[in-house]
Amino acid sequence: MKNLLDDIEEILLMGPGPSCVPPEVYRALSQKTLGHLDPYFLEIMEELKIMIRRIMNTANTLTLPISGTGSAGMEAAFVNLVEPGDPVLILLNGVFGVRMNEVAQRLGAQVEVLEFPWGTPVELQTAEKKIGRKSYQIIAMVQAETSTGVRNPVAEIGSLLKGSDSLYLVDTVTGLGGMEVRMDDWNIDVLYSGTQKCLSCPPGLAPVSFSQKAMQKLKSRKTKVPNWYLDLTLISEYWGQNRVYHHTAPVNMLYGLYQALLLILEEGPEKVFSRHREIHQALVQGLEELGLKMLVEEQFRLPMLNAVCVPEGVDELSVRKRLRSQFKIEIGGGLGPLAGKIWRIGLMGHTARKENVDRLMEALQEILKK
Amino acid sequence: MKNLLDDIEEILLMGPGPSCVPPEVYRALSQKTLGHLDPYFLEIMEELKIMIRRIMNTANTLTLPISGTGSAGMEAAFVNLVEPGDPVLILLNGVFGVRMNEVAQRLGAQVEVLEFPWGTPVELQTAEKKIGRKSYQIIAMVQAETSTGVRNPVAEIGSLLKGSDSLYLVDTVTGLGGMEVRMDDWNIDVLYSGTQKCLSCPPGLAPVSFSQKAMQKLKSRKTKVPNWYLDLTLISEYWGQNRVYHHTAPVNMLYGLYQALLLILEEGPEKVFSRHREIHQALVQGLEELGLKMLVEEQFRLPMLNAVCVPEGVDELSVRKRLRSQFKIEIGGGLGPLAGKIWRIGLMGHTARKENVDRLMEALQEILKK
Numbered sequence: 001m002k003n004l005l006d007d008i009e010e011i012l013l014m015g016p017g018p019s020c021v022p023p024e025v026y027r028a029l030s031q032k033t034l035g036h037l038d039p040y041f042l043e044i045m046e047e048l049k050i051m052i053r054r055i056m057n058t059a060n061t062l063t064l065p066i067s068g069t070g071s072a073g074m075e076a077a078f079v080n081l082v083e084p085g086d087p088v089l090i091l092l093n094g095v096f097g098v099r100m101n102e103v104a105q106r107l108g109a110q111v112e113v114l115e116f117p118w119g120t121p122v123e124l125q126t127a128e129k130k131i132g133r134k135s136y137q138i139i140a141m142v143q144a145e146t147s148t149g150v151r152n153p154v155a156e157i158g159s160l161l162k163g164s165d166s167l168y169l170v171d172t173v174t175g176l177g178g179m180e181v182r183m184d185d186w187n188i189d190v191l192y193s194g195t196q197k198c199l200s201c202p203p204g205l206a207p208v209s210f211s212q213k214a215m216q217k218l219k220s221r222k223t224k225v226p227n228w229y230l231d232l233t234l235i236s237e238y239w240g241q242n243r244v245y246h247h248t249a250p251v252n253m254l255y256g257l258y259q260a261l262l263l264i265l266e267e268g269p270e271k272v273f274s275r276h277r278e279i280h281q282a283l284v285q286g287l288e289e290l291g292l293k294m295l296v297e298e299q300f301r302l303p304m305l306n307a308v309c310v311p312e313g314v315d316e317l318s319v320r321k322r323l324r325s326q327f328k329i330e331i332g333g334g335l336g337p338l339a340g341k342i343w344r345i346g347l348m349g350h351t352a353r354k355e356n357v358d359r360l361m362e363a364l365q366e367i368l369k370k
Numbered sequence: 371m372k373n374l375l376d377d378i379e380e381i382l383l384m385g386p387g388p389s390c391v392p393p394e395v396y397r398a399l400s401q402k403t404l405g406h407l408d409p410y411f412l413e414i415m416e417e418l419k420i421m422i423r424r425i426m427n428t429a430n431t432l433t434l435p436i437s438g439t440g441s442a443g444m445e446a447a448f449v450n451l452v453e454p455g456d457p458v459l460i461l462l463n464g465v466f467g468v469r470m471n472e473v474a475q476r477l478g479a480q481v482e483v484l485e486f487p488w489g490t491p492v493e494l495q496t497a498e499k500k501i502g503r504k505s506y507q508i509i510a511m512v513q514a515e516t517s518t519g520v521r522n523p524v525a526e527i528g529s530l531l532k533g534s535d536s537l538y539l540v541d542t543v544t545g546l547g548g549m550e551v552r553m554d555d556w557n558i559d560v561l562y563s564g565t566q567k568c569l570s571c572p573p574g575l576a577p578v579s580f581s582q583k584a585m586q587k588l589k590s591r592k593t594k595v596p597n598w599y600l601d602l603t604l605i606s607e608y609w610g611q612n613r614v615y616h617h618t619a620p621v622n623m624l625y626g627l628y629q630a631l632l633l634i635l636e637e638g639p640e641k642v643f644s645r646h647r648e649i650h651q652a653l654v655q656g657l658e659e660l661g662l663k664m665l666v667e668e669q670f671r672l673p674m675l676n677a678v679c680v681p682e683g684v685d686e687l688s689v690r691k692r693l694r695s696q697f698k699i700e701i702g703g704g705l706g707p708l709a710g711k712i713w714r715i716g717l718m719g720h721t722a723r724k725e726n727v728d729r730l731m732e733a734l735q736e737i738l739k740k
Contacts, residue, residue, distance in 0.1 A: 003632060004414050005625055010402045017618055021403050029622055030400040032380045033391050033572045035700045044374050067574070068438045068599065071617035075599040103598045196618055202403045204437070204574060204620035227597060228473045229438065229445040245705070247441035248387055248566055250574035252399055253623060255375055262373060330405045335615070 011324070012351075014360055015332035016146050016305060017174070018196035018203050019348035025201050028259035029252050036249040044258055045239060045249075051261040052207045055176060055269060056191055058183035062232065063209040064239040065257055067250050070173040070194025073206025074103055076230040077169055077190045078138075080210070080218050084108030086137040089130065089166075091122045093152070094145035095335045096171055104140075107226070112136075118337055119307070121300045122152045128160055136166045137217075138190075143181065144174035146197075147335045149296050149307035149344065151179075158186035167214055173197060176207070177264055177349055178276045178304040189214040195253075198276070198304055200349030201260035204253045208232075260349075272349075276303040279352040283345065286361040290368060295342050304352065306345040307338070311368075316340055319367055327363035381694070382721075384730055385702035386516050386675060387544070388566035388573050389718035395571050398629035399622050406619040414628055415609060415619075421631040422577045425546060425639060426561055428553035432602065433579040434609040435627055437620050440543040440564025443576025444473055446600040447539055447560045448508075450580070450588050454478030456507040459500065459536075461492040463522070464515035465705045466541055474510075477596070482506075488707055489677070491670045492522045498530055507587075508537045508560075513551065514544035516567075517705045519666050519677035519714065521549075528556035537584055543567060546577070547634055547719055548646045548674040559584040565623075568646070568674055570719030571630035574623045578602075630719075642719075646673040649722040653715065656731040660738060665712050674722065676715040677708070681738075686710055689737055697733035 013020050034041040053063050066076050078100070082088065088109040090100050093116040104111045114130050116122055122141060131139060139161065143154045154170055161168050169190040172181050178198030183191050189211040196203035210218070210232065218225075218232060225231040229247065237244040264272055280303035284294060287308055295307035310316040316333060320343070323329045332344035345360070383390050404411040423433045436446050448470070452458065458479040460470050463486040474481045484500045486492055492511060501509060509531065513524045524540055531538050539560040542551050548568030553561050559581040566573035580588070580602065588595075588602060595601040599617065607614040634642055650673035654664060657678055665677035680686040686703060690713070693699045702714035715730070 001632060001636060003629070004410075004417055005398050005401055005629060008401050008404065008410065008625075011404055011408065013403065013405060015405055018403050018405060018621060026400040026402075028375050030396040031375055031378050032396075033383065033388050034378065034381055035383060035385055035388060036573065038381065038700060039694070040374075040378065047374055068442065069617045069620060072438065072599050075597065079597070099598070106594050106596045106598055108596075194618065202620065202622040203406065203618040204623050224476050226476045226478075227445065227449070228469070228476055229442050247439045248564065248573040250439060250572065250623070251388060252572040252626075253574050253620070255378075256622075259373070259375060262371060266371060324409070330408060 009328060012329045012356060012359060013346070014351055014356060015330045015346050016344045017346060017348060019198070019200055019346060020350040021200055021202055022263060022350045024263060025256050025259045028255040031252065031255050033251050036251060037243060037245065041251065042243065044254065048254060048258050049239065051265060052209070054265060055261060056181055056183045056209050057185065058209050060209045060211055062215055062236055064235065065254065066206040066208050066230065067247060068206055069203050070206050072230065073173070073192030073194060073208050074100065074171060076206065076208055076232065077192050078103045078107055079227045079230055080225050080232045081138060081167060081190065081214060082107040082109045083221060083223055085110055087134065088138045088140065089114065089136040091127055091141040092116070093120060093122055093148065093150060094118055094142065095147035096142045096145060100140050100171070119148050119150060119295045121150050122157070124153055124156055127157060131160060138167045138169050140169040142171040144172065144179065144302050144305060146174045146305055148338065149302050149305045150300050151302045155182070155186045158188060162187055167217060174305055177272065179273055183209060195257055195260065198349040199257065199260045201256045204250060205257050276347060276352045279347050279354060279357060280306065282354060283347060283357045286357060290364055304346060304348045306347065307342045308345060310341055310343060314368070316343060322367050323363055329360055329363055379698060382699045382726055382729060383716070384721055384726060385700045385716050386714045387716060387718060389568070389570055389716060390720040391570055391572055392633060392720045394633060395626050395629045398625040401622065401625050403621050406621060407613060407615065411621065412613065414624065418624060418628050419609065421635060422579070424635060425631060426551055426553045426579050427555065428579050430579045430581055432585055432606055434605065435624065436576040436578050436600065437617065438576055439573050440576050442600065443543070443562030443564060443578050444470065444541060446576065446578055446602065447562050448473045448477055449597045449600055450595050450602045451508060451537060451560065451584060452477040452479045453591060453593055455480055457482070457504065458508045458510065459484065459506040461497055461511040462486070463490060463492055463518065463520060464488055464512065465517035466512045466515060470510050470541070489518050489520060489665050491520050492527070494523055494526055497527060501530060506536045508539050510539040512541040514542065514549065514672050514675060516544045516675055518708065519672050519675045520670050521672045525552070525556045528558060532557050537587060544675055547642065549643055553579060565627055565630065568719040569627065569630045571626045574620060575627050646717060646722045649717050649724060649727060650676065652724060653717060653727045656727060660734055674716060674718045676717065677712045678715060680711055680713060684738070686713060692737050693733055699730055699733055
């Protein structure tokens with residue numbers, strides 16, 4: 001039988017994720033598998049928890065990687081906290097807010113959605129009014145809307161919620177590792193991410209963290225969590241001191257995450273964030289020199305996800321196909337109402353390097369020239 | 371910072387999973403990450419589906435790996451099919467039957483359990499009587515009870531269910547790749563496994579397959595699947611022809627599974643199964659020469675999971691600790707009512723080699739000598 005793995009080409013991953021993976025992380029993935037209860041593996045797990053806490057800026061004990069992708073992190077965040085009938089407010093301005101709505105609805109929450117135009121951020125005063133009118137169990141928002149390239153005001157909404165009874169749930173799948181997230185300072189109660197964006201590890205794990213207040217809600221549930229696999233009361237017994245077997249942890253993926261976090265902490269998170277900002281500036285400048293326009297207003301742009309308007313008369317899909325086939329570069333297309341209208345260019349983690357921007361610019365110049 | 375990954379020792383994995391990983395699979399894990407919608411990656415996905423079907427002996431279109439561990443496969447099997455109030459029968463004789471009960475209960479099923487003594491198989495006549503008394507929506511059983519080393523009569527129960535309206539759900543987490551599973555011939559409607567047992571790939575994925583009959587039940591649900599992440603109607607749109615983005619597939623883990631399946635198919639499943647049986651015989655003989663007794667009667671023993679009674683006066687934990695620290699071998703302890711009473715010795719996939727049995731025997735001889 002032909003082995004397709006033998007002919008995998010190296011593609012420059014400049015889409016909305018997965019991002020480029022550093023060689024150290026590939027090496028980590030192929031380290032010898034240990035048992036999920038092996039004493040040395042337990043040491044690695046302990047260090048992993050500490051590193052996730054550091055990058056999330058939280059002291060929360062319940063901080064661990066869920067054995068699934070970023071979307072499993074979202075599912076875990078909601079399924080552990082929602083009981084049927086719970087009022088939930090979602091501040092929505094893109095695909096991942098829509099997904100939150102879908103996840104929460106299926107769990108029987110009474111969901112209200114406050115929607116803002118896609119490509120613009122959640123607007124503070126409008127959100128404040130809505131929040132003031134009712135006591136929500138959960139108020140949820142996406143920090144970095146991967147579908148539009150918009151940065152939402154996570155710290156500011158957190159300030160509004162100081163002292164409130166609501167739980168503040170934030171999706172930082174695309175943000176974590178590429179921009180600041182201060183879970184404790186910003187009053188965030190539930191935070192989740194994914195490995196395949198700015199953490200520069202292949203997809204497969206979802207770091208999550210729950211505050212004491214979120215833990216209280218979890219402990220005071222009237223019903224069991226309707227999902228055994230993602231039940232954090234059980235998972236935390238494995239990741240905590242008791243080491244009670246729950247499921248077999250994805251050992252090699254956890255090696256990969258360990259190495260990926262170590263690289264970020266060694267470079268220094270502040271330096272990593274400014275690298276993202278600088279490379280983002282270089283990209284925007286290059287795109288503008290080509291006559292291309294950004295979807296999002298300058299002040300609300302994410303550094304790691306750049307939504308670029310497709311010029312009139314250009315077939316967006318054929319540009320992406322040519323980038324992939326001729327130049328070995330992947331970029332993303334638009335989703336939902338933005339399908340066909342934008343390209344999404346990722347500068348996540350290990351992808352955020354000047355030579356990658358240069359390579360993309362040369363390719364785009366070649367493809368778009370009249 | 372110290373990098374703990376630098377000091378990972380190679381441990382001979384002879385526990386209840388994870389099992390030893392062949393070098394080709396480690397290499398596959400560290401191949402260059404492709405995008406989850408990359409055309410070449412889609413080819414790999416297509417081949418993966420074909421290989422899973424071959425090893426499960428099924429023609430089911432809906433056959434794919436779930437992005438989570440074996441337990442996520444169990445959760446996916448139940449959550450897609452159970453609606454509140456559905457009558458479910460679980461034929462139980464170990465930890466993983468208990469887990470099925472827990473998962474199904476949380477989803478609101480009306481679960482009945484028919485329990486058999488742990489260490490013995492599901493008994494056909496008793497099961498037949500129970501099944502004849504009521505129309506169950508789902509009848510569920512574990513093929514290879516990892517907690518006791520017992521093989522359950524999967525084909526025989528399947529015969530009983532021929533023509534019935536019930537869905538037959540089988541857990542083959544520990545069986546698949548180490549013993550025969552004939553999904554279609556045995557009338558199985560839902561089958562799931564995990565990568566870290568006889569498939570010899572690190573933990574992290576759960577191959578699943580749904581029959582047409584199971585798909586019908588899924589399509590005729592009155593309520594949406596109460597789990598967005600594991601909703602097979604959505605996941606199948608990504609793994610099918612439409613390629614609709616659902617979540618970012620765990621690309622590198624899928625490379626690992628691809629390579630692991632390829633190795634089994636190249637060796638030939640029949641040869642792989644007889645290798646398991648032979649190595650199992652060698653292990654049992656060796657254990658008996660040391661004066662040790664097997665928990666399970668000969669005819670019901672699994673080849674890949676061997677439950678061994680701890681001799682009186684021996685502290686089971688200290689034996690395992692010494693095996694791990696002095697001889698770099700991992701074996702497992704008992705779970706539930708068997709905790710402290712048995713060791714569980716895995717001979718799964720790449721672990722099932724004569725030299726591993728020899729190494730364990732020498733170590734045990736040394737440790738157990740008076």
